[in-house]
Amino acid sequence: MNFVKRAGQSLRARKARTVVLLAICVVICTLLLGGFLLQGATARQEADARRTIGVDVTVSGKGLTSAVADRLGSSPQVHRYTPWLPLDAEGLGVEPLRSGAPEEGDGSTGARTQPSLALIGVRDSGLLLRFSYGSNRITAGRGITPGDAGRAVALVERRLAEKNGIEVGDTLRARSADGSRTVPLEVVGIYRDSTPDPSTWTPPHLLPGNALYVPVGAVRQLSPGASDLTEAVFRIGSPEQAERLHAETRRLLGAGAFDFRVNDKAYRDQVRPIQRVAAFAGLIVRVVAVAGALILGLVVMLQIRNRRDELGILLSLGEKKWKLIGQHTVEVAAVALPAVAVAALAGQLAVRQAGDALLAPSARSGSPDAPAADRPELRVEPSDVGNVAGIGLGISLVSTVVPGLGILRLHPRSILVSDE
Secondary structure, three states, rough: OOHHHHHHHHHHOOHHEEEEHHHHHHHHHHHHHHHHHHHHHHHHHHHHHHHHHEEEEEEEOOOEEEHHHHHOOOOEEEEEEEEEEEEEEEEOOOOOOOOOOOOOOOOOHHHOOOOEEEEEEEEHHHHHHHHOOEEEEEEEOOOOHHOOOOEEEEEHHHHHHHHHOOOOOOOOEEEEEEOOOEEEEEEEEEEOOOOOOOOOOOHHOHHHHHHEEEEEHHHHOOOOOOOOOOEEEEEEOHHHHHHHHHHHHHHOOOOOOOEEEEOOOHHHHHHHHHHHHHHHHHHHHHHHHHHHHHHHHHHHHHHHHHHHHHHHHHHHOOOOHHHHHHHHHHHHHHHHHHHHHHHHHHHHHHHHHHHHHHHHHHOOOOOOOOOOOOOOOOOOOOOHHHHHHHHHHHHHHHHHHHHHHHHOOOOOHHHOOOOO
16 A cells, blocks of 8 residues: 555544644744744844944044045945034124133134134034934934035034024025135034033034034035045944954055044944844754654654554565655654644744844843834745745654664564564
């Protein structure tokens, strides 16, 4: 008789045993699927965190120009970057903020000779530490983006905007300190700097409320000779990539001629917990695979022991031993495949709460000012079901072949006359 057909008849004849075997396989496949779902969710969340959080590298030093910053920004490991090019300027028709403390000494001419505004040329204001994790928050409009290159736009501090009635969409005029050039700036955003005004007298251009963020090109329109940057900030994917960026910076600026600072606190606070969850998910898959093989192997071994008479009769009728092993393998595999389908339907619901409990804290970890990672997304992918099916069939094969090796040592006479 065909051993595959005989396996089907055996499953129908032993319905209770088949249901128990199906339940065991469903539990194993569900736990396996849960591990793969967590691995997929952590991989997606880690990739998102690398793009949105990343590691900030600040480079400063002699010879750091916009051209050098652009070359470093084009490196494969750099996701975003921004230079920092400050310039003191005057505002036409704009009343700057003044220090509330009296000026030391003869202040009759000091206020008039000091520049009134500080223009800070950037490429991407969202990369600046003050906006990413610090004291500056945009309250209206938007910040400076790479799309503003070549445009004359400005991000104005709330106190200066309130004093002059400036709103998003208005235009203010900035003039170079020597009065030779004037540039109209369209206000695209208003931000709040929580830094308080100094308690001692401070020149207007050094007050936090008189700082305007503009594209680097706008600074160059007011001062064509401005070349060296104060610093440049680069966002990379991980701390390991900082070493490659450091080597590229060293090649362009020379050894010892620059300062290279890595800020990976937000990365450690949010990405490392995600990686720990991913490692835990991988451990779940390995433990479930081993435990499942042992449990199913024990069940099959007990079945073989209880079916010695059946085996002896089949062997006495001339059935080959490998077909007996194949019959048990087909029986377990025939139950494992429906278990994969049941696990695929129920696995996502069963694992969602565990995923939220494990991944949601990592999405909220870190400092209060650090950007939070997105909520973890758990979804069943065809590849996950394929992995579960492959491992499930592998478990079925191991759990039947290994105990079934004992069949190779059996002889019909010893089985049929044995009382065991």
